[in-house]
Amino acid sequence: MRLAWFTLLALAATWQSLGKAGLFTETTDAQHFSLYEETARLTLTHFHELPLWNPYYCGGIPALGTPSARFASPTFLFTLLFGTLRAEPLILMAMTVVGLEGAYRYALARGGGAAGALLAAPIFALCGCFARWQSFAWTNFYGFQLVPWVLLGFRDLCRGSRRGVLVFASTLAWMIGFGGTYAAPITALATVTEAIQALLARRHRPGNFARLAAAVGAAAAFALALSLFRLWPVAENLSASPRVLGGTEWTTLESLRRDLFGDPAQKYLHGDYLAGLFVLPLFLLGGLRRRAMPILITSLFWLWLALGYGVKPSLFALLRTVPPYTMLRAPERILPLFVLGFAVVTSLALRRLEVLCRRAPTAVLLVLGSVGVFGMNLFTLVRNASETAKARTMIAPPAVVHREFRQTRGNRWLAFYYAEASRGTLACFDDYNVAESPDLRGDLPHEEYLKDTDAGMVTETAWAPGRLELKVALLRPARVYVNQNWHPGWRASRGIVVADHGLLAIDLPAGVHDVVLRFLPRSAILGSLASLAAVCVGVYVWRQTRNSDRFGSGAALARQVGLFASPLLLPLFGLLFWREPRRPQEPMLTPDGEPIVVSLPPVDATRILARWVSSGITLEAVRLKKLDTSTDRDTRISVELDWRFDKKPPSGVGVFVHIEGGSSNLIALDHAFLSGTILIDDAPLHTTLRDVSEELLIPNDKDPKEMKVFVGLFYARRDGARLMDIQADAPVERGRISVGSFSIP
Amino acid sequence: MLRAVRDKYAWAILLAAWLMAGARVVRRPVRREPGAISEALAKQVYLEITGEEAEERRSAALRFQGNGWSQQDDFHAKEKGTVRNVAREHHVSISSAISALDLGMRERWPTKPNAVVAQKVIPCRPRLAY
Numbered sequence: 001m002r003l004a005w006f007t008l009l010a011l012a013a014t015w016q017s018l019g020k021a022g023l024f025t026e027t028t029d030a031q032h033f034s035l036y037e038e039t040a041r042l043t044l045t046h047f048h049e050l051p052l053w054n055p056y057y058c059g060g061i062p063a064l065g066t067p068s069a070r071f072a073s074p075t076f077l078f079t080l081l082f083g084t085l086r087a088e089p090l091i092l093m094a095m096t097v098v099g100l101e102g103a104y105r106y107a108l109a110r111g112g113g114a115a116g117a118l119l120a121a122p123i124f125a126l127c128g129c130f131a132r133w134q135s136f137a138w139t140n141f142y143g144f145q146l147v148p149w150v151l152l153g154f155r156d157l158c159r160g161s162r163r164g165v166l167v168f169a170s171t172l173a174w175m176i177g178f179g180g181t182y183a184a185p186i187t188a189l190a191t192v193t194e195a196i197q198a199l200l201a202r203r204h205r206p207g208n209f210a211r212l213a214a215a216v217g218a219a220a221a222f223a224l225a226l227s228l229f230r231l232w233p234v235a236e237n238l239s240a241s242p243r244v245l246g247g248t249e250w251t252t253l254e255s256l257r258r259d260l261f262g263d264p265a266q267k268y269l270h271g272d273y274l275a276g277l278f279v280l281p282l283f284l285l286g287g288l289r290r291r292a293m294p295i296l297i298t299s300l301f302w303l304w305l306a307l308g309y310g311v312k313p314s315l316f317a318l319l320r321t322v323p324p325y326t327m328l329r330a331p332e333r334i335l336p337l338f339v340l341g342f343a344v345v346t347s348l349a350l351r352r353l354e355v356l357c358r359r360a361p362t363a364v365l366l367v368l369g370s371v372g373v374f375g376m377n378l379f380t381l382v383r384n385a386s387e388t389a390k391a392r393t394m395i396a397p398p399a400v401v402h403r404e405f406r407q408t409r410g411n412r413w414l415a416f417y418y419a420e421a422s423r424g425t426l427a428c429f430d431d432y433n434v435a436e437s438p439d440l441r442g443d444l445p446h447e448e449y450l451k452d453t454d455a456g457m458v459t460e461t462a463w464a465p466g467r468l469e470l471k472v473a474l475l476r477p478a479r480v481y482v483n484q485n486w487h488p489g490w491r492a493s494r495g496i497v498v499a500d501h502g503l504l505a506i507d508l509p510a511g512v513h514d515v516v517l518r519f520l521p522r523s524a525i526l527g528s529l530a531s532l533a534a535v536c537v538g539v540y541v542w543r544q545t546r547n548s549d550r551f552g553s554g555a556a557l558a559r560q561v562g563l564f565a566s567p568l569l570l571p572l573f574g575l576l577f578w579r580e581p582r583r584p585q586e587p588m589l590t591p592d593g594e595p596i597v598v599s600l601p602p603v604d605a606t607r608i609l610a611r612w613v614s615s616g617i618t619l620e621a622v623r624l625k626k627l628d629t630s631t632d633r634d635t636r637i638s639v640e641l642d643w644r645f646d647k648k649p650p651s652g653v654g655v656f657v658h659i660e661g662g663s664s665n666l667i668a669l670d671h672a673f674l675s676g677t678i679l680i681d682d683a684p685l686h687t688t689l690r691d692v693s694e695e696l697l698i699p700n701d702k703d704p705k706e707m708k709v710f711v712g713l714f715y716a717r718r719d720g721a722r723l724m725d726i727q728a729d730a731p732v733e734r735g736r737i738s739v740g741s742f743s744i745p
Numbered sequence: 746m747l748r749a750v751r752d753k754y755a756w757a758i759l760l761a762a763w764l765m766a767g768a769r770v771v772r773r774p775v776r777r778e779p780g781a782i783s784e785a786l787a788k789q790v791y792l793e794i795t796g797e798e799a800e801e802r803r804s805a806a807l808r809f810q811g812n813g814w815s816q817q818d819d820f821h822a823k824e825k826g827t828v829r830n831v832a833r834e835h836h837v838s839i840s841s842a843i844s845a846l847d848l849g850m851r852e853r854w855p856t857k858p859n860a861v862v863a864q865k866v867i868p869c870r871p872r873l874a875y
Contacts, residue, residue: 001751004758011762018766022775058869086770093766247874329875399780399840408847409864412818413825417843421780426866427821436868443850443864502868634803639811654873659810669811670873676813694813697806716873 002118003101006125010096012382013126016389017089017134023394024085024416030137031415032057032430033068036179037139038084039419039465040071045080046402047464052489053519055465056419058428059407059440060484060504064230064524065237068430070140072177072230085397088139092130099125099145102171103343106148109155111291112347113354119374120279120347124148126381127339128259128274131388140179144336146171150187151194151340157219158198158212160551165215165564166538169223173531176227176234181431182333185324189305190337193298200294214557218564225534225567232527232571240583243327243432244672244679246654246716248317250310251332256303259335260342262380268387269380273335276377279346282370286349295341302338306331309719317719321651326717327432346374405463407483409442435583437485437502447483466519473512480506482517488580489521499584526574533567590675590692591638598688601642610728610737612713616647619728620688622739624709627695635698635744641691641711643674645683653680653723654716655691658736662698662705662744669693672716698744705744712736778838782845786835790842791849793831794824796857801827814870 011018024030040051040063051071054063063069071079075094078087103124107117125145133141149171156164176184195216202208224231261277262269269277286292304315308331316331350370356363398417410418410425418425426440448458448470456474463469472480479500486499493516495508506515541563551560588596601607605621612618623640630636639657655674659667673679674691683689698707712735713723722735731738782790798820805819832842848854850862 001755004755004762007759007762011766014766015769018769019773021770022773082770085775090766090770243871244873396838397775397777399778399838399844401780401844406847406851409850409866411821411824411828411843413822414828414839414843417840418847421840421844421847423847427817428866428869429818429871430869431871432869433871434869436866438865438868440866441864442866443853445851667810672873676870693811695806696810697803699807 002104003097005118006097006100006104006121009100009122009126009378009382010093013096013131013385014089014093014389016386017092017392020389020392020394021086021089022083022397024397025135025137026393026395027136028413031413031417032428033070033137033139034084034416035419036063036066036069037071037076037079038416039063040069040076041079041084043465047467049464049466051465052521052524053466053487055405055407055484056424057415058430058434058436058485059424059426060487061434062233062237062487062489062521062524064527065233065521066179066430067181067234067238067432068140068179070177070179073174073179075178088137091139092134092142095142095145096125096130099130099142099148102146102148102152103340106152106340107344107347109152110295110344110348111351112344113351115354115371116347116350119350119371119378120343122378122381123275123279123343123346124336124340126378126385127336128262128271128381128384128388129333129336129339131274131385132272134385135388135392141182143175143178143180143183144186146175146178146180147183147187147190147336148340150175151190154191154194154219155198157215158194160211160215161549162541162551162560163545163549165219165222166542168219169226169534170538172223173227173230177230182328182330185328186334186337189319189334190298190340193294193301197294211551211553211557214561215551218551218561221561221565221568222534222537225530225565226538227531228527228534228568228571229524229531230527232523233521236521236523237435238327238432241433241435242679244717245327245329246670246672246720247329248309248720249329249331250308250314251306252310253303253307256306256332256335259332260339262384268383270384270387273332273339274381274384275339275342276380278373278377278380282346282349282373283342285352286345286347289345289348289352292345292348295344299338299341299345302334302341305334306338308332314719320718326652350374406447407440407442407444435485435487435502439501439503440483440485444483449481449483450478451481452478461514468517470515470517471512472508472515474508474510476510478508480508480515482506487519487521488583489519489524490517491520492517497581522574522578522580526571526578529574530567530571533570537563537567586677588675588677590640590690591694592692594690594692596675596678596690597684598690601688601690602640605640605642606740608728608730608737608739610711610726610730610732610739612723613725613727615650615653615713615723615725616645617649617653617713617723618644618646619711619737619739620644622709622711624740624742626742629695633700635700637696637698637742639669639693639696639709641739643683643689643691644687645685645689647685649680649683650715650723651681652715652717653713655680656712656714656716656722656736657693658710658712659696659707660710661707661741662701667696667698669696670714670716700745706741707744708741709739710736711739778840780838780840780844782837782841786837787841787845787848788854790831790835790837790845791854792856793834794827794842794846795849795860795862797827798824798863799859799861802861802863809872812870812872813867815872817867 043051103121153168259273262271398420401421407424455478482504495506601621605623621642627636654672657669801823809815
């Protein structure tokens with residue numbers, strides 16, 4: 001009956017969205033999120049192969065390695081049945097039911113009582129964030145609906161339940177498969193707090209620590225194995241093309257209050273993370289209970305994190321020093337954890353009143369009143385979901401054109417249109433530095449070609465996203481180019497696969513060849529095998545738990561731990577036999593194509609010799625160069641800074657360049673890569689490193705003007721503070737050095 | 746006994762809710778954008794969209810100094826607006842305008858004087874901070 005009620009609630013909350021099924025959300029992110037899902041669907045249904053490679057975006061990216069792609073999840077069945085756009089609201093509805101049931105079970109496990117848990121579950125699963133994310137088509141963010149399940153599984157496994165391991169690992173793997181770029185790392189934080197609570201609960205029984213450690217270790221290994229099909233490709237992809245993130249995002253308590261409890265002055269109660277205002281007294285009442293204490297403490301941590309850099313000391317800043325949280329932004333996205341805790345505490349309040357009824361029957365009025373309050377809150381949450389969905393701008397979906405695949409220059413702001421027209425868009429965006437060849441072209445008559453055109457000819461005989469068949473006739477050995485990105489997972493039936501400036505290419509001898517190029521990456525294949533093995537182990541353990549759910553102790557415990565960890569042996573053995581080529585290092589060249597690492601600064605550079613003493617960093621010289629490409633209308637310049645690092649620089653340091661003067665606004669060049677290539681953290685020591693900017697464009701004014709240039713260092717990927725201990729002959733002010741000026745005609 | 750009856754009703758409600766959701770999703774006919782337009786019109790659309798490129802790129806270069814990828818991305822944001830405007834003016838769909846742009850670049854259709862139509866792209870390098 002409960003599940004039926006939850007389904008009805010989810011239906012009500014998504015009713016408006018269901019009515020817009022099949023239309024396309026007019027937001028920027030919808031373009032690439034929908035593209036990831038649609039190309040996975042096409043690959044499976046049209047080309048009958050597993051979606052391992054996505055040639056439709058950025059010139060080709062590993063599909064499973066794309067962090068925010070959501071197709072590796074059970075919800076993909078909806079996409080296969082109804083199509084990408086029609087399935088979207090059904091996925092939202094299904095995930096809402098999952099979230100409602102999970103929140104119910106979690107609140108119950110926390111002592112909320114059946115009635116309290118039932119009434120409090122919608123506070124989490126219908127939270128305003130889910131309505132908001134839907135507006136941006138951030139469907140993969142619905143992975144947050146799995147948070148209570150992961151925590152529930154973790155609580156159970158801490159108590160020695162093997163089913164707890166299964167629930168924990170399977171829901172975490174689902175979350176990761178669903179593109180939980182925020183949900184998974186944030187849930188990992190919540191899991192740490194659950195682990196601390198479990199440890200504290202056993203502080204008087206230290207003998208149980210070993211058993212707890214064994215259970216947690218088994219769960220971690222099993223969760224890793226179960227999600228390896230996705231984690232490995234994503235890790236491989238991000239290590240090849242990392243996300244280097246700066247910024248000091250922050251918010252205020254007042255803003256968080258509005259997000260969580262809405263603004264009563266508005267037409268309807270709306271908040272980006274709306275938990276509801278009406279249940280606030282119940283939260284306060286529930287907070288008085290001893291059971292609520294750990295939840296309240298962790299909730300304070302979530303609020304502290306959510307404030308980002310807006311509070312000192314900043315917990316978020318500290319978190320950002322720990323990989324993989326170095327890539328985390330938007331601190332307010334931690335709020336769903338707060339909302340879950342909030343919901344649980346309100347359920348504790350109702351439970352308290354229920355118990356009170358036994359002693360004071362008149363308290364039943366309080367219970368009824370509380371139920372009414374929950375009802376009013378539920379109404380506001382459903383209304384918020386409805387009104388937010390109503391406000392979504394939806395447009396007719398693009399035309400579908402089935403034809404030969406070609407890369408185009410494309411446009412990431414219209415990416416979905418290109419994919420639907422059998423075109424790949426080279427111009428793209430995702431939240432990381434995509435490993436993309438600069439030699440890709442959007443105007444080729446054929447996607448496979450020879451640069452040495454006299455050497456022979458290439459004909460494409462069959463095409464699928466992860467499989468190309470070519471007929472190659474060569475008079476002499478030659479290199480065949482494919483207008484897609486190279487990846488270590490590409491293999492050829494003939495010849496040698498090579499990366500040519502990041503482009504996929506095959507070296508072939510003279511003669512006539514039928515070449516089959518396949519994309520079979522080790523990470524996805526071995527990772528998937530490990531996950532499959534983990535599924536088998538999971539089924540076996542589930543059947544065993546019918547008799548006893550406990551881990552046991554001694555040898556039985558060790559056996560169980562070994563069983564849960566055993567799927568990881570498969571990829572470990574695989575690594576011994578399956579070798580893949582290494583990704584070639586990006587050439588260390590300036591934008592002009594000159595070497596970055598040199599023994600001395602260029603002779604025409606102006607010597608500066610400014611030192612950041614404690615960091616061992618020296619700015620040796622500066623060159624401000626007017627470029628020949630300047631016109632009557634604009635002056636084009638480049639700024640070269642010549643650095644020397646005598647010890648490993650502080651982690652997260654970046655360079656800022658300010659150019660001031662004339663009628664132009666301040667030109668700020670903040671960067672963490674020298675010449676756009678070498679991350680400062682990884683800079684070679686005891687040599688000169690040329691940090692040349694790309695071209696700057698300065699409009700010529702009516703009157704000549706003098707532009708002054710200032711340079712400094714700052715914690716670009718930390719709190720943004722400037723490094724102040726500078727020794728220099730040049731003038732220094734507020735952590736920046738005046739390094740010169742140039743005039744604009 | 747009571748529980749069995751209750752469960753039966755619960756399953757019926759659950760099934761009915763999903764059927765309603767499914768029906769609501771498939772019931773609505775969705776018309777995709779039309780795709781094909783005449784070659785003459787496509788050439789005109791191509792001419793007008795690419796005619797804006799040089800100025801849009803300059804404006805993007807002024808906005809994101811020294812950051813090639815961001816300049817390109819900002820240009821593409823502007824190009825999206827141009828595509829939409831040109832499509833609206835000629836009463837064609839965005840899909841048709843994009844198709845014209847693709848074909849025009851591939852077949853080197855005529856452009857306005859001084860038009861610059863880049864065929865290569867700068868690899869995705871998101872900014873340090875947003």
